[in-house]
Amino acid sequence: MKPQYSIRRAVLADLERIGQVEAASFGAEAYDRKLFAHYLRRCGPLFLVVTRRNTAVGYMITCLRGGPARQAAELVSVAVDPSMRQAGAASALLESTLRRLRRRGATRLRLVVRVTNAPAQAFYEKYGFRRVRVLRGYYEDGGDGIAMSRPVERVRND
Numbered sequence: 339m340k341p342q343y344s345i346r347r348a349v350l351a352d353l354e355r356i357g358q359v360e361a362a363s364f365g366a367e368a369y370d371r372k373l374f375a376h377y378l379r380r381c382g383p384l385f386l387v388v389t390r391r392n393t394a395v396g397y398m399i400t401c402l403r404g405g406p407a408r409q410a411a412e413l414v415s416v417a418v419d420p421s422m423r424q425a426g427a428a429s430a431l432l433e434s435t436l437r438r439l440r441r442r443g444a445t446r447l448r449l450v451v452r453v454t455n456a457p458a459q460a461f462y463e464k465y466g467f468r469r470v471r472v473l474r475g476y477y478e479d480g481g482d483g484i485a486m487s488r489p490v491e492r493v494r495n496d
Contacts, residue, residue, distance in 0.1 A: 343427055345434040348378055348385040348397060355394040356387070356417075363417040367478070377401070377414065383442075384411070386434060388418070388427045395422040398431040402444060411439050411490070413449035432465055439490045447490055450476060450483040462486050 348356065353374050360368040378385050381401035388396045396418035403410045413435070418427045439447060450473060451458045459469075467486040476483030 342390065343395075343430045344389045345386055345430055346389065347383060348387045350375070350378065352387050352394055352397075353378070356397050359394065359396060359417050359419050362420050369415065381414070384435065384438060386431055386438075388431050390422070390427075395419045396427045396431060398428075398435055400435050400439070400447070402442065409443060409445045411444045411447045413447060428461065436465075436490055444490050446487060448485065448487045450485050452477065453482040453484055459484065459486075462488075 353371055356374055357368070357371055360374075377399045381399055384400040384402070386398050386400075387394045388398075396416070398416040399414040400411050401414055403412055416428060416431060418431075436447070447467075448470075449462065449467070451462065453472065465488065467488040470485040470487050473483040473485055475481075
């Protein structure tokens with residue numbers, strides 16, 4: 339049986355725990371607290387935390403992009419505590435994000451994932467993301483990324 343999760347908007351008090359999840363997930367490439375605070379101000383309603391038993395076990399940051407219509411969105415970052423992976427937390431975050439984007443009139447969600455991150459690519463493909471192009475040298479360490487995109491109108495592509 340999968341754990342029960344709650345999804346809510348992140349608040350400043352969450353940043354310490356989010357930083358812990360980030361460090362456990364990305365090590366030396368982890369975002370710092372200042373960057374999370376920036377995204378909290380810039381993308382607040384779409385900076386989500388997934389909790390289990392009142393403890394944050396992951397987060398997802400999505401920002402609306404573009405002009406006044408703001409129909410495109412970018413999934414900036416997502417991480418789930420390594421001890422909670424494969425238990426539905428990322429799915430809960432993505433499904434909640436897609437519902438919130440639909441309510442805001444967004445029509446497309448984009449993201450970039452490392453070429454070497456096959457599990458993440460498979461996860462996104464499960465949710466209807468399609469590969470758009472390879473971005474050579476996208477990451478700071480010179481690693482390549484894959485730009486992926488999907489329409490917002492449906493929640494799942496099972």
